[in-house]
Amino acid sequence: MNRRTSILRNTLTLLVAVVVLWQLLYWMVGDVALRSPAQTLEFTLRFVTTEQFAGHLAETARAFGMALVLAVVIGLGIGFTLGGHRFLGEVFEPMLIALYSIPKITLYPILLLAFGLGISSKVAFGTIHGVIPIALFTINAVRNVRAVHLKTGKVMALSPLDMVTRIIFPSALPEIFAGLRIGFSLTLIGTLLGEMFASQRGLGFLLMSAIGLHNVDLIMTLTLLLTLFAGTASVILLAINQRLRSRMSA
Amino acid sequence: MKGARVWRVAILVACVALLEVLCLTGVIDKLTMQPPHRMAVDLVNMLVSGSLNGAIAKTLGNAAVAFVAAVVLGVFGAIIIHRLRRVRDTLEPLFATYYAIPVFAFYPMLIIVFGLNAAPQIFIGAMLGVVAVIVNTLNGLDRVPNVLLKTARIQQMGARETAWRITLPYAAPYILTGAKLAVAYSLIGIIGAEFIMSNGGMGYEISFAYNNFDNKTMYPLILLILIVSVSINMLFARWEKSILARRGLR
Numbered sequence: 001m002n003r004r005t006s007i008l009r010n011t012l013t014l015l016v017a018v019v020v021l022w023q024l025l026y027w028m029v030g031d032v033a034l035r036s037p038a039q040t041l042e043f044t045l046r047f048v049t050t051e052q053f054a055g056h057l058a059e060t061a062r063a064f065g066m067a068l069v070l071a072v073v074i075g076l077g078i079g080f081t082l083g084g085h086r087f088l089g090e091v092f093e094p095m096l097i098a099l100y101s102i103p104k105i106t107l108y109p110i111l112l113l114a115f116g117l118g119i120s121s122k123v124a125f126g127t128i129h130g131v132i133p134i135a136l137f138t139i140n141a142v143r144n145v146r147a148v149h150l151k152t153g154k155v156m157a158l159s160p161l162d163m164v165t166r167i168i169f170p171s172a173l174p175e176i177f178a179g180l181r182i183g184f185s186l187t188l189i190g191t192l193l194g195e196m197f198a199s200q201r202g203l204g205f206l207l208m209s210a211i212g213l214h215n216v217d218l219i220m221t222l223t224l225l226l227t228l229f230a231g232t233a234s235v236i237l238l239a240i241n242q243r244l245r246s247r248m249s250a
Numbered sequence: 251m252k253g254a255r256v257w258r259v260a261i262l263v264a265c266v267a268l269l270e271v272l273c274l275t276g277v278i279d280k281l282t283m284q285p286p287h288r289m290a291v292d293l294v295n296m297l298v299s300g301s302l303n304g305a306i307a308k309t310l311g312n313a314a315v316a317f318v319a320a321v322v323l324g325v326f327g328a329i330i331i332h333r334l335r336r337v338r339d340t341l342e343p344l345f346a347t348y349y350a351i352p353v354f355a356f357y358p359m360l361i362i363v364f365g366l367n368a369a370p371q372i373f374i375g376a377m378l379g380v381v382a383v384i385v386n387t388l389n390g391l392d393r394v395p396n397v398l399l400k401t402a403r404i405q406q407m408g409a410r411e412t413a414w415r416i417t418l419p420y421a422a423p424y425i426l427t428g429a430k431l432a433v434a435y436s437l438i439g440i441i442g443a444e445f446i447m448s449n450g451g452m453g454y455e456i457s458f459a460y461n462n463f464d465n466k467t468m469y470p471l472i473l474l475i476l477i478v479s480v481s482i483n484m485l486f487a488r489w490e491k492s493i494l495a496r497r498g499l500r
Contacts, residue, residue: 033362090254185350230350
């Protein structure tokens with residue numbers, strides 16, 4: 001209980017600090033490049049009721065949803081396979097780490113050529129951003145399952161499926177969830193980047209065209225909306241994560 | 251361990267060979283991707299002729315500046331934040347959300363503030379990298395054993411000396427983890443910004459080549475970026491490993 005109220009309090013403090021900084025920055029930079037918090041909020045409230053926004057939002061939501069599902073399924077699949085298999089893990093884990101470290105933004109022309117200018121290239125871009133952290137965290141989580149639990153499972157002659165669903169998964173859950181939290185953020189930014197560079201629809205495309213037209217109102221509004229969405233989701237996931245962890249240690 | 255490395259190299263070679271065969275037999279057509287050996291030849295030709303050396307030097311130079319800024323600011327920031335419990339708690343939700351925020355949305359504002367030169371790109375690159383460094387340095391500082399801090403107190407070291415002689419060396423492997431991420435992020439920041447709006451650099455050349463179906467320029471440039479980022483990362487990883495090995499941890 002204490003934990004949750006502290007997350008709430010911290011988030012509120014942070015929000016107030018950000019708004020104050022934003023206002024100060026606005027006074028410094030001026031109208032050419034920035035809008036004040038009040039102006040942005042006003043424009044946002046008008047903008048979210050337009051049909052244009054609804055269409056782009058639906059497109060982004062669809063792409064992000066598909067990318068997230070793919071990233072989670074593939075990431076968990078890779079993670080459980082490599083985490084449960086010592087040799088395979090040793091062979092592939094350094095490769096995954098190397099893939100994690102490359103600047104994936106440079107790959108976008110290749111993805112575009114391979115998948116075309118549609119929703120599939122955005123989904124692919126989101127997925128490749130999100131899948132690797134999920135896989136890496138899952139590998140570690142599965143490896144760190146206590147040997148005594150695994151032995152108990154073997155003594156009880158559990159099938160491989162039972163072994164995963166009843167022993168490995170529950171015990172690795174907090175760490176897997178930490179990976180999912182990071183995977184969520186990266187899939188979102190991946191999908192948006194995909195839309196910015198390689199799309200004709202979606203919020204990322206809208207942002208990119210606003211940048212091109214120097215439509216400051218729209219840039220500020222979109223940034224605010226995306227940050228709010230990502231922030232809310234992250235704080236909720238963080239709270240669940242801490243709860244899982246404290247339940248495990250209890 | 252050795253077997254794993256042999257397998258890794260074999261798999262990598264097999265993947266490249268497969269790509270080569272697919273390209274040569276025309277399963278992947280020429281407009282989508284060139285066979286890998288062509289990319290390598292083109293890369294060597296490009297570097298020897300020196301036609302794009304200016305762009306390459308510009309991007310890598312900017313990325314290096316952004317990287318150094320991110321590491322220095324990140325380490326100092328982490329030392330300060332580490333001492334202020336309340337500030338750290340407040341920033342926690344920000345760190346959790348940070349990488350889901352499309353930082354590139356601030357690029358137009360930065361161009362207006364700094365002008366269309368290297369400064370806004372470096373700013374974006376450093377901004378992306380700094381949080382990874384802060385988070386990992388904090389993680390390292392958390393793990394400094396109490397007995398070392400007590401020793402520092404017995405030796406009557408000041409705050410600066412303690413940080414310089416005890417806490418930072420102890421946290422070095424964790425700082426290196428952050429630095430590895432900062433390499434990728436500074437490249438992402440610089441190249442992404444060059445994609446959006448710039449007057450030169452590798453990102454600019456890649457998107458120019460992409461728009462003109464000039465695969466002869468595009469693929470070698472992408473390959474070069476991947477080679478640079480992977481080799482810097484391996485260097486850091488080796489350094490990290492040797493520190494840990496000296497401590498008998500791995």
